[in-house]
Amino acid sequence: MTDLIPVYFDCDTGIDDTLALIYLLGRPNVEVVGIGTVSGNVDAATAARNTLDLLALAGRQEVPVAVGAHDYLTEAYAGGVPHIHGRNGVGDVVLARGGEPVDGDAADLLIALSKQYEGALQIIAVGPMTNLAVALDRDPELAGRIARVTIMGGAALAPGNLSPAAEANIGHDPEASAAVFDAAWPVTMVGLDVTMHHRLTDEQREQLAASDGELQRTIAAILDTYFNFYDGILGVRECTLHDPLAVAVATGDAIPSLAPVVKVQVETGSGPARGATVADLRGMYRGHPPVDGARHTVVLTIDDQFGPQLLDSLLAYPAP
Amino acid sequence: MTDLIPVYFDCDTGIDDTLALIYLLGRPNVEVVGIGTVSGNVDAATAARNTLDLLALAGRQEVPVAVGAHDYLTEAYAGGVPHIHGRNGVGDVVLARGGEPVDGDAADLLIALSKQYEGALQIIAVGPMTNLAVALDRDPELAGRIARVTIMGGAALAPGNLSPAAEANIGHDPEASAAVFDAAWPVTMVGLDVTMHHRLTDEQREQLAASDGELQRTIAAILDTYFNFYDGILGVRECTLHDPLAVAVATGDAIPSLAPVVKVQVETGSGPARGATVADLRGMYRGHPPVDGARHTVVLTIDDQFGPQLLDSLLAYPAP
Numbered sequence: 001m002t003d004l005i006p007v008y009f010d011c012d013t014g015i016d017d018t019l020a021l022i023y024l025l026g027r028p029n030v031e032v033v034g035i036g037t038v039s040g041n042v043d044a045a046t047a048a049r050n051t052l053d054l055l056a057l058a059g060r061q062e063v064p065v066a067v068g069a070h071d072y073l074t075e076a077y078a079g080g081v082p083h084i085h086g087r088n089g090v091g092d093v094v095l096a097r098g099g100e101p102v103d104g105d106a107a108d109l110l111i112a113l114s115k116q117y118e119g120a121l122q123i124i125a126v127g128p129m130t131n132l133a134v135a136l137d138r139d140p141e142l143a144g145r146i147a148r149v150t151i152m153g154g155a156a157l158a159p160g161n162l163s164p165a166a167e168a169n170i171g172h173d174p175e176a177s178a179a180v181f182d183a184a185w186p187v188t189m190v191g192l193d194v195t196m197h198h199r200l201t202d203e204q205r206e207q208l209a210a211s212d213g214e215l216q217r218t219i220a221a222i223l224d225t226y227f228n229f230y231d232g233i234l235g236v237r238e239c240t241l242h243d244p245l246a247v248a249v250a251t252g253d254a255i256p257s258l259a260p261v262v263k264v265q266v267e268t269g270s271g272p273a274r275g276a277t278v279a280d281l282r283g284m285y286r287g288h289p290p291v292d293g294a295r296h297t298v299v300l301t302i303d304d305q306f307g308p309q310l311l312d313s314l315l316a317y318p319a320p
Numbered sequence: 321m322t323d324l325i326p327v328y329f330d331c332d333t334g335i336d337d338t339l340a341l342i343y344l345l346g347r348p349n350v351e352v353v354g355i356g357t358v359s360g361n362v363d364a365a366t367a368a369r370n371t372l373d374l375l376a377l378a379g380r381q382e383v384p385v386a387v388g389a390h391d392y393l394t395e396a397y398a399g400g401v402p403h404i405h406g407r408n409g410v411g412d413v414v415l416a417r418g419g420e421p422v423d424g425d426a427a428d429l430l431i432a433l434s435k436q437y438e439g440a441l442q443i444i445a446v447g448p449m450t451n452l453a454v455a456l457d458r459d460p461e462l463a464g465r466i467a468r469v470t471i472m473g474g475a476a477l478a479p480g481n482l483s484p485a486a487e488a489n490i491g492h493d494p495e496a497s498a499a500v501f502d503a504a505w506p507v508t509m510v511g512l513d514v515t516m517h518h519r520l521t522d523e524q525r526e527q528l529a530a531s532d533g534e535l536q537r538t539i540a541a542i543l544d545t546y547f548n549f550y551d552g553i554l555g556v557r558e559c560t561l562h563d564p565l566a567v568a569v570a571t572g573d574a575i576p577s578l579a580p581v582v583k584v585q586v587e588t589g590s591g592p593a594r595g596a597t598v599a600d601l602r603g604m605y606r607g608h609p610p611v612d613g614a615r616h617t618v619v620l621t622i623d624d625q626f627g628p629q630l631l632d633s634l635l636a637y638p639a640p
Contacts, residue, residue, distance in 0.1 A: 157477050164583070164600035165593070196605060233605060263484070269589030272598040273485070276587075280484035285516060285553060 004031040005251070006117040008110050010068070011243070012040030012127030013050040015085050015226040018219065019200075019310065020126055020152075020243035021051065025058055026313045027251045032060070033121070034113045036068045036106025039077040040127040040172060042089035044070045046080075047127070048101045050089050056098030057215050059320025065099075068106025069130035072173035084229045091225035093218060107135035114145040121145065124250045125180075126152040126243035128169050133176035136183050143185040152246035153177065154191035154264075154277035156298050166275025167192050170266060174275045178266035181277075181296060188297040189264060190246040191277065194256075198245050198306040202227060202237040207311060213319055245306050249299060253309065258301040263293040324351040325571070326437040328430050330388070331563070332360030332447030333370040335405050335546040338539065339520075340446055340472075340563035341371065343630055345378055346637045347571045352380075353441070354433045356388040356426025359397040360447040360492060362409035364390045366400075367447070368421045370409050376418030377535050379640025385419075388426025389450035392493035404549045411545035413538060427455035434465040441465065444570045445500075446472040446563035448489050453496035456503050463505040472566035473497065474511035474584075474597035476618050486595025487512050490586060494595045498586035501597075501616060508617040509584060510566040511597065514576075518565050518626040522547060522557040527631060533639055565626050569619060573629065578621040580604075583613040 007030050011017040024032060035055075037047035048067045055063055071077050086092040102109065110131065114121050123146055125132055132149070136142050153169035154177075155161075162171035170177045181187055205227065209220035223239065230239045248254035260283060267276040279298045327350050331337040344352060355375075357367035368387045375383055391397050406412040422429065430451065434441050443466055445452055452469070456462050473489035474497075475481075482491035490497045501507060525547065529540035543559065550559045568574035580603060587596040599618045 157479070159477070159599075159601040159604055161602060161605065164585075164602060165587075165596070165598045265484075265592035267485075267587065267589070267591045267593035267596075269587070269591040269593070271587045271589040271591075271593075272585035273587035273589070273591075273593035273596045276485070276593045276596065276598075278485045278592040278596075279479075281479040282481060282484060284479055285481065 005029055006031050006033045006121050008033060008113050008121060008123050009035045010038060010106065010123065010125040010127060010131050011035065011047060011051065012038050012042060013047045014041035014089055015091055015222055016241065016243040017041065017126055018054060018090060018222055020247045021054055022058060022219065022317060023244045023310055023313050024247045025060055026317045030251055032063050033117060034109045035063060035065045036109055036131045037065065038068045038106065038127045038131050039070050040169065041085045042080040043077060044068050046089055052098035052101065053095035057095060057218060058317065061099050064102045064109060066104055066106040066109035067101050069134060072128060072130050073133060073175040084226065086225045091222040093221045106131040107138055110135045111139045111142060114142055118145045120147055122147050122250060123149040124247055125149065126246055128172040129176040129180045130173045133179040136179055143183040146185045148186050148188060149180065150188040150190060150246055150250035152190050152195065152243050154189045156191060156193050156277060156279040156281060156300065158192040158196065161192060163275060165273045170277055171275030174266050174268045178268050181264045181266055186295050188249060188299065189277065190249050190299045193300050194302050195242040195245050196240050198241040199238045200241060200307045200310065204307060204311045208314060211315060215317055216314060219314060241306055241310060244310050248306055254302050254306050256299045256301065257303045259297050259299045261294050261297050264296045264298060325349055326351050326353045326441050328353060328433050328441060328443050329355045330358060330426065330443065330445040330447060330451050331355065331367060331371065332358050332362060333367045334361035334409055335411055335542055336561065336563040337361065337446055338374060338410060338542055339630065340567045341374055342378060342539065342637060343564045343633050344567045345380055346633045350571055352383050353437065354429045355383060355385045356429055356451045357385065358388045358426065358447040358451050359390050360489065361405045362400040363397060364388050366409055372418035372421065373415035377415060377538060378637065381419050384422045384429060386424055386426045386429040387421050389454060392448060392450050393453060393495040404546065406545045411542040413541045426451040427458055430455045431459045431462060434462055438465045440467055442467050442570060443469040444567055445469065446566055448492040449496040449500045450493045453499040456499055463503040466505045468508065469500065469505050470508040470510065470566055470570035472510050472515065472563045474509045476511060476513050476597060476599040476601060476620065478512040478516065481512060483595060485593045490597055491595030494586050494588045498588050501584045501586055506615050508569060508619065509597065510569050510619050513620050514622050515562040515565050516560050518561040518622065519558045520561060520627045520630065524627055524631045528634060531635060535637055536634060539634060561626055561630060564630050568626055574622050574626050576619045576621065577623045579617050579619045581614050581617050584616045584618060
């Protein structure tokens with residue numbers, strides 16, 4: 001067990017969070033030591049319910065799940081996106097009920113795990129950054145105990161999606177995101193620059209639907225709602241792989257072909273760029289000189305399509 | 321003469337402004353009816369001096385030149401960039417003295433020309449946007465009399481240069497730039513997305529230096545300083561063609577291969593995205609639906625290298 005990477009997973013489950021969770025649970029080099037939830041695709045309590053039910057379906061009830069922040073640092077949670085993730089966050093599929101969340105909130109769980117796995121714990125955060133910011137505020141020593149933070153979030157050279165400038169996970173809580181990038185840990189940003197280019201096709205979804213496994217068939221059913229939404233966006237029945245791609249980068253299963261280490265700041269003003277991730281990519285013009293404050297890795301390209309690898313991993317996930 | 325496009329040119333001359341000015345004067349379909357200057361590469365008064373001297377060298381002393389804003393709307397001019405454009409703005413080449421500026425400032429000249437050429441006047445602005453904003457403030461009807469504004473400025477999907485988020489012409493006066501994009505005229509934005517990719521090579525500069533024409537040889541001498549600077553940026557002795565490329569787009573001589581019509585807003589807050597041009601390019605994800613407030617053309621790609629065309633035009637410019 002000593003070679004396994006201990007991972008705290010922060011999510012707003014969510015359909016692509018579902019893919020990310022099952023993919024993460026299937027990684028042979030990772031031990032998921034705790035999960036926190038945050039409002040985003042759905043509210044934090046519903047995200048915990050979905051996560052617990054999925055863990056039961058995957059035979060992993062022992063993984064502790066803590067409910068995290070319902071509201072963002074400066075704004076109240078305004079409700080989810082039922083047209084994307086379904087009313088319940090998992091495409092309106094009714095899952096068998098799993099276990100119950102642990103006592104304490106997600107920030108408490110993260111801080112406790114950071115002490116238990118000091119220097120080794122990795123954070124993978126695929127929802128708004130609120131829990132991480134709350135934990136940083138509650139324990140100023142936290143950042144020094146974390147090996148790396150990998151997030152699904154932001155857009156360096158790509159358009160936003162929540163607004164012209166802001167990707168949704170960053171844009172929902174810019175103040176929390178700024179705290180995460182300002183903290184003394186290295187962040188790997190897996191944003192719209194890459195996640196929009198990696199897809200699961202309807203043919204791949206049908207392979208899940210045709211599986212003998214209940215987990216695989218359930219995932220296929222959950223994906224239906226997501227595909228309906230993305231059909232209107234992409235003009236083809238497939239979906240982007242935001243959250244699972246961030247997991248794959250964190251676990252070393254997706255290798256970026258271009259990922260400069262630069263300074264990243266989050267715009268927290270009230271103007272049109274609120275929620276923008278301002279990455280100092282002027283090195284693209286200047287032959288990459290050192291930049292003051294450069295600490296974060298911004299993933300700009302991943303050449304190999306991640307969909308086939310994700311599908312193989314989901315299909316291979318063992319029945320409990 | 322009735323088929324000629326009347327152009328008001330706003331500049332901070334400047335080495336690439338020099339290229340842009342001579343290129344513009346050589347366009348057969350354009351009549352340059354007035355020029356305003358603004359602080360940027362050099363202060364506004366020096367920019368006017370350089371412009372008047374270049375007009376004399378080009379045999380075009382009749383074009384009126386007005387000195388415009390020395391300071392920006394909310395910030396004082398902090399001095400030029402002698403390491404890029406030389407101490408005098410034209411690579412420290414001493415030009416024969418031309419005429420004198422007209423009475424009134426650049427905004428006055430622009431407003432007067434907008435009435436004289438109502439509905440037909442095009443603005444090409446290759447410096448900070450201060451004069452345009454002053455004119456819009458002074459005459460609220462101005463925008464309705466202008467056919468089109470083409471600017472060298474901004475960065476939609478490319479890094480900034482003044483800061484990680486801001487291109488210099490926008491970033492020096494974000495408030496003025498916001499006024500320009502908010503006004504009821506169509507703006508074509510020729511920013512770092514394209515201008516960094518179009519170059520004049522040292523071989524091309526040497527062709528100017530070998531010319532019989534005094535104008536051509538003077539331009540070659542002026543370019544020397546600019547090439548020295550860009551050698552350190554680009555790692556090769558050539559220069560980018562920011563300002564002349566904007567002119568070529570305005571005159572129809574450079575044809576964009578991708579230039580969506582979208583909403584553009586300028587970030588004027590004090591955060592890290594100050595001076596960012598926030599273009600709503602989410603249509604790239606969404607199959608280009610109509611976007612509220614879409615009026616501006618953001619040039620993202622121009623396939624044909626503009627350098628050879630620029631060189632030919634400069635070499636062909638007739639001796640006065």
